[in-house]
Amino acid sequence: MAEEEITESVSEEEEVSEELDPIIVERISILENILSSYDISITSFLGEINIHIGRTDIIDILTILKNSPETLCNLFLCLSIVDYEDRFEAVYHLQSTTLNHRYVVKSSLDKDKPLISSCIGLWKGSDWYEREGHDLFGVIFEGHPNLSPLLLYEEFEGYPGRKDFPFNDYKEW
Amino acid sequence: MTNQQSLNSVDMLLNMGPQHPSTHGVFRMVLQIDGERVMDVEPYIGYLHRGSEKLSEGEQYAQIVTLFDRLDYLANFNNELVFCMAVEKLMGVEIPERAEYIRVILCELNRISSHFLFYGTMGMDAGASTPILYGFRDREKIQSLFESVSGARMMHNYFRIGGVKEDLPSDFFENIYWLLEEIKQGVDQADSLLSFNEIFLNRTRNIGLINTEDAIDFGLTGPNLRASGVSYDLRKNDPYSIYDRFDFDIPVGDRGDVWDRYFVRIQEIRESIKIIEQALKQIPDGEITANVRRIARPPEGDIFVHAENPRGDFGVYLVSDGSDKPYRLKIRPPSFCNLMALRHMMRNAYVSDSVMILGSIDIVLGEVDR
Amino acid sequence: MSILDLFLLQIKIIALFGGLTIVVLSLVWLERRVLGKIQRRIGPNRVGPQGLLQPLADGIKLLVKEDIIPESADKWIYWLAPIIVFVPPFVIWVTIPLASDNSILAVNNMHLGLLFVIALTVVSITGLVMAGWGSANKYAILGGLRSTAQLISYEIPIIMVAISVLIICQTTDLKEIVDQQNVIPYVVYLPLGLLLFFIAGIAEVGRIPFDIYHAESEIVGGPFVEYSGAHWSVFYLAEYIQTFTIAVLITLLFLGGWHIPFISLEENIVLGFFVTIIKSYVVILIIFWFRGTFPRMRIDQLMSFAWKVLIPLSFANVIFSSIVIFYDIPLLVLSIINILITVLMGYVLYNKFTTPAKIDAEEMLRKARNYKLPEGI
Numbered sequence: 001m002a003e004e005e006i007t008e009s010v011s012e013e014e015e016v017s018e019e020l021d022p023i024i025v026e027r028i029s030i031l032e033n034i035l036s037s038y039d040i041s042i043t044s045f046l047g048e049i050n051i052h053i054g055r056t057d058i059i060d061i062l063t064i065l066k067n068s069p070e071t072l073c074n075l076f077l078c079l080s081i082v083d084y085e086d087r088f089e090a091v092y093h094l095q096s097t098t099l100n101h102r103y104v105v106k107s108s109l110d111k112d113k114p115l116i117s118s119c120i121g122l123w124k125g126s127d128w129y130e131r132e133g134h135d136l137f138g139v140i141f142e143g144h145p146n147l148s149p150l151l152l153y154e155e156f157e158g159y160p161g162r163k164d165f166p167f168n169d170y171k172e173w
Numbered sequence: 174m175t176n177q178q179s180l181n182s183v184d185m186l187l188n189m190g191p192q193h194p195s196t197h198g199v200f201r202m203v204l205q206i207d208g209e210r211v212m213d214v215e216p217y218i219g220y221l222h223r224g225s226e227k228l229s230e231g232e233q234y235a236q237i238v239t240l241f242d243r244l245d246y247l248a249n250f251n252n253e254l255v256f257c258m259a260v261e262k263l264m265g266v267e268i269p270e271r272a273e274y275i276r277v278i279l280c281e282l283n284r285i286s287s288h289f290l291f292y293g294t295m296g297m298d299a300g301a302s303t304p305i306l307y308g309f310r311d312r313e314k315i316q317s318l319f320e321s322v323s324g325a326r327m328m329h330n331y332f333r334i335g336g337v338k339e340d341l342p343s344d345f346f347e348n349i350y351w352l353l354e355e356i357k358q359g360v361d362q363a364d365s366l367l368s369f370n371e372i373f374l375n376r377t378r379n380i381g382l383i384n385t386e387d388a389i390d391f392g393l394t395g396p397n398l399r400a401s402g403v404s405y406d407l408r409k410n411d412p413y414s415i416y417d418r419f420d421f422d423i424p425v426g427d428r429g430d431v432w433d434r435y436f437v438r439i440q441e442i443r444e445s446i447k448i449i450e451q452a453l454k455q456i457p458d459g460e461i462t463a464n465v466r467r468i469a470r471p472p473e474g475d476i477f478v479h480a481e482n483p484r485g486d487f488g489v490y491l492v493s494d495g496s497d498k499p500y501r502l503k504i505r506p507p508s509f510c511n512l513m514a515l516r517h518m519m520r521n522a523y524v525s526d527s528v529m530i531l532g533s534i535d536i537v538l539g540e541v542d543r
Numbered sequence: 544m545s546i547l548d549l550f551l552l553q554i555k556i557i558a559l560f561g562g563l564t565i566v567v568l569s570l571v572w573l574e575r576r577v578l579g580k581i582q583r584r585i586g587p588n589r590v591g592p593q594g595l596l597q598p599l600a601d602g603i604k605l606l607v608k609e610d611i612i613p614e615s616a617d618k619w620i621y622w623l624a625p626i627i628v629f630v631p632p633f634v635i636w637v638t639i640p641l642a643s644d645n646s647i648l649a650v651n652n653m654h655l656g657l658l659f660v661i662a663l664t665v666v667s668i669t670g671l672v673m674a675g676w677g678s679a680n681k682y683a684i685l686g687g688l689r690s691t692a693q694l695i696s697y698e699i700p701i702i703m704v705a706i707s708v709l710i711i712c713q714t715t716d717l718k719e720i721v722d723q724q725n726v727i728p729y730v731v732y733l734p735l736g737l738l739l740f741f742i743a744g745i746a747e748v749g750r751i752p753f754d755i756y757h758a759e760s761e762i763v764g765g766p767f768v769e770y771s772g773a774h775w776s777v778f779y780l781a782e783y784i785q786t787f788t789i790a791v792l793i794t795l796l797f798l799g800g801w802h803i804p805f806i807s808l809e810e811n812i813v814l815g816f817f818v819t820i821i822k823s824y825v826v827i828l829i830i831f832w833f834r835g836t837f838p839r840m841r842i843d844q845l846m847s848f849a850w851k852v853l854i855p856l857s858f859a860n861v862i863f864s865s866i867v868i869f870y871d872i873p874l875l876v877l878s879i880i881n882i883l884i885t886v887l888m889g890y891v892l893y894n895k896f897t898t899p900a901k902i903d904a905e906e907m908l909r910k911a912r913n914y915k916l917p918e919g920i
Contacts, residue, residue, distance in 0.1 A: 045474055046262060074389045075405075077479070080490050080503035091490065093477055093505075097389060097405045104477065125392025128513050151219040151542060160227060167227060187681055209842060300751060300839030306582040366836070368904075371896040372752050373838050378900065404914060422911035427903060436904060440911065524685070525755065525841045 024049065027101065030070050035061060050104045058090075058107050059117050065094060065103060066122055072096045073103060076123035079130065081114075081137045083163045088114045088139060109139065118144040136161035184212055187524070191220050197294065197531065198538035202515075204527060211522045216515055221542040229502040234260055234334055234469040237502070242328040244504065245540040247290055250276070250283040251482045252540075253332040258413065259478040259489045260334045263471040266463050272336035273415045274456040278349075279322065279331070281445040281452075285356060286315040287483040288438045289363075291535050295435055296367050298532040299376050304367050311359040318348055334469050336462030349453065353446055360442045368436060377432040381518040381530035384429055391514040394507050395485025396437045397534060401429035407481040414480075419451045431533040438535070468497050484508050484535055506540035555650045559636055567783045568598040573824075574831050581835035605779075608772030613679055616769065620677030625770070625777040627670030631663045632784040639791060640718045642801050642815040656717040657709065660792065661702055664747065667781065668694045671756075674778075675766035686765020689842050690749070690756035696849040697746035697753075703857035704740045707733060707864040708796050711874070721800030728799035732874045733864070735881035737797045739857050744789035745830060746849070748782060752837040753845055790826040791819070798822050856884065 028042050041052045053061055065073045073094035080091045088109040095102045118141035119126050130141040131150040138159040158165055184205045191199045199220035205213040229237045241252040254276055289308040296304025316326040321342050323331035331338050367373050388401040398405055406423045408416040424440035426433030471493045479488035485507025492501040511534050518530050579586030587594035637650045638659050653659055675687015712720050730737050746753040757765035767778050801815030867877045
């Protein structure tokens with residue numbers, strides 16, 4: 001069954017008004033309708049709509065967001081990997097050029113073996129982001145044709161983006 | 174070294190290596206050519222990777238502004254603006270009006286100087302030796318104005334979280350009115366030299382075509398996307414700062430070839446002049462920085478802010494854990510995404526075209542590699 | 544020939560060599576100053592008064608530079624290439640007269656002077672291919688191939704236009720050709736011929752807009768990329784001598800050489816010499832002006848320009864001039880035909896390139912004023 005919760009953001013300044021922008025409320029309800037068959041949770045923080053999803057549904061949800069006429073996210077803005085203490089998180093930012101809105105899709109990855117499907121079939125513009133994620137963090141994107149190092153040189157060992165990389169003590173020679 | 178599975182024994186591999194007069198920085202591409210035609214191109218980046226994202230996790234917020242200066246080193250103010258906007262949005266700080274106007278004026282001037290450099294290097298890639306000197310002449314005038322404002326010609330470190338560092342110098346307004354007149358003449362002169370020259374048109378029309386759907390699919394933004402016919406300019410579509418108070422046009426091309434990308438940028442110089450003139454009339458007196466603590470501690474949360482840089486859509490994804498250093502700072506550089514479309518644009522190109530196409534995307538390796 | 548004649552011949556050859564060197568040095572200086580003026584900067588002005596000793600300083604620098612020879616280069620071809628490029632332009636100068644008394648100012652004015660000149664300009668093409676191949680460098684090979692294609696294609700308009708001049712003046716002796724222009728220079732009868740010869744001449748020398756085969760910004764020097772120091776300076780000098788040769792040929796064939804129309808110079812050698820030199824320098828200044836203004840053409844555009852525009856026009860020129868001479872039609876008809884063709888060609892090229900671009904620019908400005916925000920705002 002679908003589990004949805006809408007939580008309001010609490011920041012120091014916005015404690016005064018607890019009600020959200022009606023546009024955002026409307027967009028959240030549209031999203032709930034579209035993605036009703038998936039296990040997601042939608043939050044909103046400072047005007048952005050974050051969709052937290054499970055790792056396995058990523059391709060289906062991104063396809064729906066790209067193709068459905070209410071969202072039409074055709075521009076792939078950014079893919080970031082964040083290294084929290086207990087998990088990795090892949091954060092996708094999608095933008096629609098025609099409907100002029102933005103969505104954030106977040107998906108948690110396993111800390112020991114971060115693995116997620118590649119969305120290169122949907123947007124060709126996600127190619128180098130995934131290579132960079134693999135290069136700096138060690139996240140494996142299944143289905144990507146070519147995960148060779150992008151920013152680091154080929155003999156580099158270790159994943160410098162992670163928090164446990166000895167950044168200040170790292171000696172190259 | 175390429176990643177192709179099977180090397181055709183007839184094609185020749187030509188390495189336009191990290192040191193080349195026209196690859197705009199330390200960028201390497203390996204062309205697989207068959208005579209004069211380019212069959213495939215493999216770009217290699219990472220020669221300028223300095224680990225900016227990781228470095229910023231160990232610096233306080235005020236120190237990161239200098240790091241952002243050095244990302245897109247041709248549009249320093251625009252980068253600083255995005256970072257300051259991100260932190261200010263997280264903290265909920267409201268910036269005084271005068272600081273907003275100063276920021277907009279300086280960012281638009283930076284856009285003009287960046288586009289002049291693009292014009293110069295475009296002419297140089299095509300073989301004309303004069304446009305680069307015309308472009309740099311006007312750029313020098315703008316940079317001396319920057320020096321009088323912030324103390325440095327290039328890496329300014331002028332914006333602060335909550336406003337700007339110092340007020341404008343006393344002779345700023347007469348300098349800038351003189352400068353705007355010079356820039357108007359400069360852009361007209363530049364336009365008349367190169368834009369409708371038959372040889373240049375021959376070199377740039379119908380070269381490096383990319384249509385609308387492909388452009389959006391590859392994640393192109395900025396003048397490259399507008400040249401392919403998509404109306405996407407963050408200053409009008411999703412106004413940040415005070416851009417909704419100004420009246421300016423956005424040039425949108427038709428075909429997505431090299432000439433469209435070039436001409437869109439020349440027109441943008443003229444539009445930026447309009448914005449600056451309007452801002453100069455409206456600028457109020459007042460404070461230049463909000464009341465923010467010197468060591469900024471934004472609350473927990475994450476935010477994504479993007480703005481219209483001269484090269485495209487520059488974004489910052491900031492994850493904060495409440496301390497005085499960011500937890501994760503991810504930079505979305507426009508040139509990184511624009512460069513992904515290089516291979517698509519170079520199908521059916523000649524070797525000479527490859528130089529023009531690379532020049533027309535207008536990359537800056539500082540932000541591609543970070 | 545007696546010993547005295549041989550001795551005089553030697554003196555003339557040495558004087559010619561020295562004169563050409565001085566001319567080349569002056570061209571190097573002139574080009575850099577003129578380019579500086581076009582680009583709104585000062586050219587060289589430090590070495591010597593007004594920078595006049597700059598070419599000398601450049602020459603000394605190039606001579607003392609280390610000569611680096613790539614290990615996998617083919618030694619014989621690598622060494623021979625500069626010689627083959629450098630010697631023919633000098634040999635051509637044996638027969639070019641610069642003033643009316645050819646016993647003093649041409650080493651040996653041949654009756655077949657024009658033919659000799661044209662035949663020898665082709666020889667230096669081989670040197671470029673040898674330079675490209677012998678350098679064992681992919682960029683050099685590309686440059687060598689491009690240069691061969693370009694230089695061979697642009698020989699044909701030169702030859703054809705020379706033939707049409709020949710048809711009008713009925714002789715190949717360069718002095719006779721100039722003496723027949725003492726009232727009306729041939730530019731009046733053959734303006735299209737002058738234009739074609741000028742453009743093809745620039746392409747032969749390898750100057751902008753036709754310098755793709757040794758373009759700095761693309762293939763980093765083309766066939767010259769592996770040459771350094773004194774070797775490279777040989778190529779550099781050869782290019783300037785060829786430029787000067789083309790300019791002098793234009794002056795002799797079309798602009799009247801040492802004659803000023805309607806003023807008879809009474810066989811005054813010194814004045815005639817200076818008139819020739821001044822006219823050549825005007826042509827050279829126009830060549831330098833092109834360098835400062837135009838971008839360069841791509842190799843396939845260059846080739847299609849030669850084969851689709853220049854060669855048909857030069858053939859048409861030959862046909863029209865032979866018709867006019869054969870049927871004894873007054874020569875002004877030829878000039879009218881030439882002017883018509885030139886204007887027509889200019890109109891066609893303008894409409895093909897510039898007009899669509901201007902239309903697109905207007906469209907872009909119109910769309911900018913009516914910028915449509917996407918729906919959903």
